[in-house]
Amino acid sequence: MVATYVFVELRQHGDLVLPGARLNLGSSVGFVPALALTVVAATVVGLLAQVLVFGPLRAAPPLARVVAAVELMIALQAAVVLGFGTGPRAVAPILPNQPVHVLGATLARDRLWLGALVVVAAVVLGAVYRRTTFGLATRAASESETGAALLGWSPAGLAAGNWVIAAVLAGLAGVLVSPVTALDPSTYTLLVVPALAAALVGRLTSFPVTVAAGLALGMTQSELTHLAATFKWLPRLGLGDALPFVVVVVAIAVTGSRLPSRSAAAQARLPAAARPRHPTRAALVLVPAAAIVLALVHGGWRVALVTSMTGAVVCLSLVVLTGYVGQLSLAQMAFAGVAGFTLSRLAQGAGVPFPLAPLVAAVGAAALGLLVGIPALRVRGVNLAVVTLAAGVAVEALVFRNPSYTGGLKGSVVPEPRLFGLDLGIRVRHPGQYPRLGFALLVLGVLVLLALAVANLRRSASGRRMLAVRANERAAAAAGVDTGGVKLLAFALSAFLAGVAGTLAGYQQGRLSFDSFGVFVSLGFLAYAYLGGIATVGGALVGGVLVGGGVASTALDRWLGLGRFHLLLSGVGLVAVALLVPEGIAGAATRAVKANSRGRARTASVATTADAAGTGR
Amino acid sequence: MTAVIEVQGLHAGRGGVPVVRDLDLRVEQGELVALLGPNGAGKTTTLLALSGILAVLAGRAAVLGAAVRAGATARLARLGLAHVPEERCLFPGLTVGEHLRLAGARSRPDRERVLDQLPVLEPLLERKAGLLSGGEQQQLALGLALARRPRALLVDELSHGLAPKLVERLLPVLGGLAHEDGVAVLMVEQHVQAALGVADRAAVLRGGRLVLEGPASELLERRRDLEAAYLGAGGS
Amino acid sequence: MSVLLEVRGLTVRFGGVVALDGVDLDVEAGSLVGLIGPNGAGKTTLIDAVCGFVPCSGTVALAGAPLHALAPHERARAGLARTFQSLELFDDLTVRENLLVPAERDRWWSIGRDLVRPGEHDEAGAAVDQALVTTGLVERGERLAIELSSHERGLVALARALAGRPRVLLLDEPGAGLDDAARASLGERLRVLAGTGMGVLLVDHDMTLVLGTCDRVTVLDVGRVIAQGQPEEVRSDPAVVEAYLGSATT
């Protein structure tokens, strides 16, 4: 159920809103036909999503589905931008909006209408899912598809039904809200955050609570905007966006528990975290090769390689947190950003020298990671993803968009790194030489050190404890593992890695601006890391190749002239990868190699497996 | 007349690797057949293949006249096949009452019929399945099958996690389903004596192959052969 | 014999449900204690409460030291090991790694060393090897837990509990799903373990196993102890026959 709802929610308030609203806008047809068209379009998109993406993904790990939802959202957003441009559009009012007076406050009537409609929809939905057998079967199938099938309920049929409902609702909501908030693709997608926060308060199961929380959140947000305008000492921006995080954290502190109870459904399966056998040997071969390639290529390609290496560090941070410990985080770029801006202040403002400044900055990010990790002690899975998403948005709103920390539109300057008089910066005096090899080698060195450390982690006792937590928290605790400690450690380590990536990005760009660290960038990285292989170091390296501005997208751009479609293509690519090779590209490659060499050994072991296949897993 | 469950030359297993090989088996209407054998013989695999959860790699299997293949689980269930799987496959977040409703016991008499056989569930109707004790869950899994009024029933280790007294009471319930309601029942059981006590016929699997088959009463007397079948001819 | 695990007045409530009601139980060093009772009697709940997985009232002491203030993982480190009725293995780790998790007892600050110099510690490795030998899983060490058949998975659960070198072992239905031969050899293994001075609490519904191997047996019904004593006494106790055994095993 939880899973179904989050996906439904993601779509409701996110991507499907777009096609829905868009149709209504694009033509000058009357309201009723436009609405009907919108609903039809939303239904079609919903069904297509189910048939093409989520239907085939039903057997894939839940993370694959979360990532697929994210990718779909990104891809649809990209499609809308390609088709309609990014500018906001005003939409003519749909509901009557004369002002009314309630308890001394003046309100536009359409807000009341909206509120009433939402409440009605919630009551109806709640009744459908609680009372009807269809709703019951939906909840059942989200807990055990095999179980539902054994009772004669086809999981695919149930899912299709739900997609239609979700899509229609989302389309309608999009249309109705469009006059209130100006229509622009990214605001729309960001509506996801408060919506999810509200859903989390409703524990993703109670429609009435969700709606109440949603309405309360919305009202407080607009009230806060008002307050911020009145009282000068409040941060002018961001309070409203940070609010969901506060709400979520409070909701969790009240409701979560340290260990899952015995009734908890089986934990999400993630791709296997294969144990690297000879990481040092691999590094000895790969590093010189990479250094030679870096020396041979110039200009754009070298920039692409550097971007990919930095991206790989971000992917490594996800390998530790998501791949090893199974904790989803959508706040990675917040960690990176905090480190980047801290670096700028330390190096530019306080004159702290090179290796020290970025280290301190990354440690600062680790501290923030610890803080964000605290809710993880009590929430898990998709709920945790929502919490970290909200945290990311909060950091973005309160810190990154605050000009006094980040220098506003001008950005923050990061000075060139120098070590013992050696210039490791990216820029040169003669313009033709950009980017300098020294900087590329610095990034390579950092990446190699971190990759080796993460590979070692997998082979160590700490790594085994992490994987134990990922596999089964109750059993891990029974085996003497301090599950909370492991999670916090992972958050800190992961934030440290992301922080290092942030400082590298700072040195690369020279001038940091907050939009490189937005929540959507985090979402993108989660997708790339998953595509590459979220549970292995090799996967992180492949993920780095795939990141925007990295080697893959540069190749697309230069060779095929398709750079514009990078987002769209990566969305499609993810779905393909998740379908064909659930463990990611790197894992699939390793497996192919092994299958060749082990073909014979396997036949021999068949006799001894006997009932193994019968354990129903 | 063709049998309700009919298996010819079945190869089945996971990931394309056959665990069960060349199996022939029939269960007629109103018949209770016990599928026996040591750990790792392929009993569970056979049942999973029969309800379309695992692939049929070769050979033919039909249940209630419909060909069995992977993915046909829901369709077979709607035809009248019920399966109490080894893993129980309950929904931890749904209450016992909701489970019974989902399985088709919507009216009060339907529910009473199930609760008559499994009175333990009565006080637990409002409790979530995930909170039940192991044995309570096992009884709920059986309850789901009973609620569906199946025409063919597969039961994987009914006794798993049940108190001895309950095993003694519930095995005959399966007998009753077969002999009074005409259901074709195929049950896997680890407790050989108890199983042979209620079954009409029994088949013994070892290493994925059928090694012994016959009327239950006869097998009860041929203890030697039975033990040999479990251990393998050479006592491997 | 010294009492290793001492349970007094253990009471567990879930909302309105009283799952355990003032249960007393002792497990001595070197003894095998059976815990039986009808389904839902509270056997698993007792193990959960002793190991700190559910809140309870009453006292639990391990070798005289009270446990109530300790979290589950701290109790495990103090010498309590348990198995779960539904096994709960670390499915995507190898068998050996499953066993290493409880065997390795270092704290989070060992992370620094682990990032640079990974590997197994000798002491943990030895404990794991021994647990693999005891359970007959030596050849399965490098297989993923999820790839094993259901009875082997049960053995992995037992081996994982042993790998932490516990003083008291709490087993929740280790015999379920095993055939007669495997159950018999499980009984022998448990006797050997008790012979090394470990205290073992065995929950199972197989009477041949419980009554045949245990030194003493406690019977629970609806959260209360209804009988306690030698296997022979318990087997013929009318209350136990009525509530639990039925006619099959008399």
Ligand SMILES: Nc1ncnc2c1ncn2[C@@H]1O[C@H](COP(=O)(O)OP(=O)(O)OP(=O)(O)O)[C@@H](O)[C@H]1O
């Ligand atoms: N969190 C909970 N909330 C409500 N009831 C619970 C909860 N946990 C357990 N119970 C109930 O407590 C009772 C005891 O459960 P327990 O699992 O201890 O039984 P058991 O003796 O192990 O039975 P079995 O032999 O079937 O495994 C059961 O009736 C169960 O439904």
Ligand SMILES: [Mg+2]
């Ligand atoms: Mg139990």
